[in-house]
Amino acid sequence: MGQISWSSRCFLLCFLAALGSVSLATAAHADNAQTQGAHPDQAYDTLDNFLQDQLDDLDIPGAAVVVVQHGLQVHSAALGRADDSGRQMTAQTPVLLASTSKSLTAIAVMQQVEAGRLKLDEPVRTYLPWFTLSDSRASAITVGQLLSQTSGMASGDTAFEASDAQDPEAIEAGVRALQDSPLAGAPGEAFRYASANFNILGLLVQTVSGQPFGDYLKEQVFGPLDMTHSYPTLTAARADNMAAGYSLWFGSFWLPTAVPAPTTGMPSTTMYASAEDLGHELMALLDGGRYGDVRILQPESVAAMFETRVQVDGSRGYGMGWFTRPLVESVGPSEANADGDLPLLLEHQGEWGNTHTYLAMVPDSRLGVALVINGNDTSAPSRLKAIDSNILRILHGQPPTPAVVQEDWLQQYSWAVSLGLLLAELLSVWLALRLLLRHRGVPRTRRVPLALAAGALALDGFALWLSLAYAPARFDTDLAVIIRQFPDAGISLVPVLALAIVVPLPRTVLLLFQRARLSPHHHPR
Numbered sequence: 001m002g003q004i005s006w007s008s009r010c011f012l013l014c015f016l017a018a019l020g021s022v023s024l025a026t027a028a029h030a031d032n033a034q035t036q037g038a039h040p041d042q043a044y045d046t047l048d049n050f051l052q053d054q055l056d057d058l059d060i061p062g063a064a065v066v067v068v069q070h071g072l073q074v075h076s077a078a079l080g081r082a083d084d085s086g087r088q089m090t091a092q093t094p095v096l097l098a099s100t101s102k103s104l105t106a107i108a109v110m111q112q113v114e115a116g117r118l119k120l121d122e123p124v125r126t127y128l129p130w131f132t133l134s135d136s137r138a139s140a141i142t143v144g145q146l147l148s149q150t151s152g153m154a155s156g157d158t159a160f161e162a163s164d165a166q167d168p169e170a171i172e173a174g175v176r177a178l179q180d181s182p183l184a185g186a187p188g189e190a191f192r193y194a195s196a197n198f199n200i201l202g203l204l205v206q207t208v209s210g211q212p213f214g215d216y217l218k219e220q221v222f223g224p225l226d227m228t229h230s231y232p233t234l235t236a237a238r239a240d241n242m243a244a245g246y247s248l249w250f251g252s253f254w255l256p257t258a259v260p261a262p263t264t265g266m267p268s269t270t271m272y273a274s275a276e277d278l279g280h281e282l283m284a285l286l287d288g289g290r291y292g293d294v295r296i297l298q299p300e301s302v303a304a305m306f307e308t309r310v311q312v313d314g315s316r317g318y319g320m321g322w323f324t325r326p327l328v329e330s331v332g333p334s335e336a337n338a339d340g341d342l343p344l345l346l347e348h349q350g351e352w353g354n355t356h357t358y359l360a361m362v363p364d365s366r367l368g369v370a371l372v373i374n375g376n377d378t379s380a381p382s383r384l385k386a387i388d389s390n391i392l393r394i395l396h397g398q399p400p401t402p403a404v405v406q407e408d409w410l411q412q413y414s415w416a417v418s419l420g421l422l423l424a425e426l427l428s429v430w431l432a433l434r435l436l437l438r439h440r441g442v443p444r445t446r447r448v449p450l451a452l453a454a455g456a457l458a459l460d461g462f463a464l465w466l467s468l469a470y471a472p473a474r475f476d477t478d479l480a481v482i483i484r485q486f487p488d489a490g491i492s493l494v495p496v497l498a499l500a501i502v503v504p505l506p507r508t509v510l511l512l513f514q515r516a517r518l519s520p521h522h523h524p525r
Contacts, residue, residue: 040074040075043394043395043397044067044074044075044077046394047065047067047075047077047391047394047395048077048079050390050391050394050400051063051065051077051079051387051391052079054387055079055080058377058383058384059253059254060080060254060373060375060384061080061081061082061089061244061246061254061373061374061375062078062079062080062081062082062088062089062093062243062373062374062375063078063079063080063089063371063372063373063374064076064077064078064079064089064090064091064093064274064275064276064371064372065077065078065091065275065369065370065371065372065391066091066275066276066278066279066369066370067279067367067368067369067395068279068282068283068286068367068368068369068370069365069366069367069368070366071283071286071287071366072283073276073279073283076091076275076276076279077091078090078091078093078275082241082243082244082374083243083244083256084244084256087241089243089374090274091274091275091276092229092274092276092277093229093241093242093243093274093275093372093374094229094230094231094237094240094241094242094243094272094273094274095242095243095245095272095273095274095355095357095372095373095374096237096242096245096261096270096272096352096354096355097269097270097271097272097273097278097350097355097357097372098269098270098350098351098352098355098356098357099195099268099269099348099349099350099351099357100278100348100349100350100357100358100359101198101265101266101267101268101269101270101271101350102195102198102267102268102269102321102348103281103285103321103322103348103359104217104221104271104273104281105198105201105202105205105267105268105321106147106198106201106305106320106321106322107221107281107285107296107297107305107321108201108202108205108213108216108217108220108221109143109147109201109204109205109320110297110301110302110304110305110320111220111221111296111297111301112204112205112208112209113143113301114297114298114301117208117209118143118204118205118208119143120142120143120144120147121142121143121144122142122143123139123140123141123142124141124142124143124146124200124204125139127143127204127207127208128175128200128203128204128207130176131175131200132179133153133178133179133180133181133182133183134179134180134181134182135152135182135183137152137183137186137187138152138183138187140187140188141187142187142188143201143204144309144320145187145188145197146197146198146200146201147197147201147309147320147321148191148309148310148318148319148320149191149192149193149194149197149310149318150187150188150189150190150191150192150309150310151183151187151192151194151197152183152184152185152186152187152188152189152192153178153181153183153184153192153194153196153197154184154192154194154476155192155193155194155195155196155476155477156472156473156475156476156477156478157181157182157183157184157194158178158181158194158195158196159477159478159480159481160174160177160195160196160199160262160264160265161195161260161262161265161269161477161481161484161485162260162478162480162481162483162484162485163260163262163264164260164262165262165263165264166233166234166235166262166263167263168212168214168263170262170263170264170266171199171202171203171206171213171263171264171266171267172203172206173264174196174199174262174264174265175196175199175200175203178196178200181196190310191310191311191312191318195265195268195269196268197268198267198268198321199264199265199266199267199268201267202266202267202268203267205267213232213266213267214232214233214263214266217232217271218232220296221296222277224291224294224296225277225280225281225284225291225294225296226277226280226291226292227273227274227277227280227281228277229273229274229276229277230271230272230273230274230277231271231272231273232263232266232271232272233263233266233272234261234263234270234272236272237272242272243372243374244256244374245257245258245259245352245353245354245355245374245375245376246354246374246375246376247259247353247354247375247376247377247378247487247488248375248376248377248378248379248488249415249487249488250415250416250488251377251379251380251412251413251415254375256354257353257354257487258354259352259353259354259484259485259487260484261352269350269352273372274372275370275371275372276370278357278359278370278372279368279370281359281370282359282361282368282369282370283368284296284297285297285302285305285361285368286361286363286366286367286368287366288302288303289301289302304320305319305320305321305322306319306322306324306344306346306363307319307320308324319346321348322346322347322348322361323346323347323348324344324345324346325344325345325347326342326343326344326345327342327343327344327345327362327392327396328342329345329389329390329392329393329396329398330342330343330392330396330398331396331398332398343362343363343364343365344362344363344364345360345361345362345392346360346361346362346363347359347360347361347388349385349388351376351381352376352485353376353378353484353485353486353487354374354375354376355372355373355374355375355376356372356373356375356376356381356384356385357370357371357372357373358370358371358372358385358387358388358391359371360388360391360392367395369391369392369395371387371388371391373387378411378485378486379407379411379412379413379414379415379486379488380405380407380411380412381407382403382404382405382406382407383403383405386401386402386403386404387403389401408474410471410474411474411475414471414486414488414489415486415488415489415492417466417489418489418490418491418492418493418496419492421459421462421463421466421492421493421496422492422493422495422496422499424459425459425460425463425495425496425499425500425503426499428452428455428456428459428507429499429503429507431452432452432456432507432510432511435448435449435452435511435514436510436511436514449511449512449514450511450512452511453507453508453511453512456504456507456508457504457508459500460499460500460503460504463496463497463500464497464500464501467479467493467496467497467500
């Protein structure tokens, strides 16, 4: 066989190299197509139309969405109004984040781990010697357990969301106030979601960095990520024309509603940011901690945040500030059970009395989604949560599915229950007064006052049990939070409690006295 010339060899090598490049590009395109099944422009048009339909159907005030991929913002849209002045919602409009704040605190914690000032396996008391709960096991709680929501604390025992505190010292004051809180389980034993975990983490960052946590965020997180419309406090966000928060009242109409957003919860729930800024955060995390020419975290730290640390339920887990699960939205319903073959999804929702936010990342395709809505339906938040997953479906070439309301009757109709209790309490008072004043037509028998007193006491007892025992246990929070975060229920519940506590004793005494007066042995003098 004759030898191949030098020029022929060069040509052959160049041809093979070109063929290899085409094959790699084709494979990369195939991988991307698997994650984003529809043509991008078509998917974005479908996404915008879907959001507009949701705003129209649910009468949502406003929403903004940003999609990022491969280090770029590839789509953004803003619909509806930011407030009742008619000001348009934009991708740069700040909103209250609620629990999506946790991902930003997780970044700050991992920065301090990289700096050697914090260690994930060290007890909290190493850095806060005074930290304590009412359970002695609290001394074993580590930094890593706070990040993975496995400290043993529960939301209902550590609630702070009804506070109006806005002072810079509120974070430390809130952590110190936990000293009387119990543990629901042993540290490291199981997943128990509690925002207090991240409030403690914020105080740890503040302590070891020597900076107020809000200042640290501005300098070490918001600044490097070019998050120019993100803020640690309500005052700063208002100065940048943040969106008004709306609540759905009585399941019927949206009203601007002031819901407490204390700085106590800055590290867990009460930061403010725009959809565009949240996109910058997602770009950095999906690029291994780098945003443009700036690195905020090392790739190893980002990988640690993404790693599932504890199982939540089924195939869902929790990493560090992120829930993890298979991306079932990338396939049709018949394939959704094949969890092992699906890409990993990291996500977190933010739910407050007047706002809803959502963050999602698909590391395999470096796809990220940030959604902000300046309103919330606390009676059925699953309606807005369905928007989150349907956005993922649309971006992966799947049709959206109808929302399924998952809340029980008490949550869906809490406003009606509290209003019914109020009317019943007022009726019992009116009947008692009518009987005591002996209006014409009221039977003058001894049984009537006794029956009314017993029935009214039963009503009072039911109202107190429902408000003080059942509802707090059902929603894993305390009564004050329910009143402030469910405003349409709270507006009736406050007078119900007042009547159920104040009225029973004098009403019962007077009715029994009236019964005695109707006795045949009673002879008025």
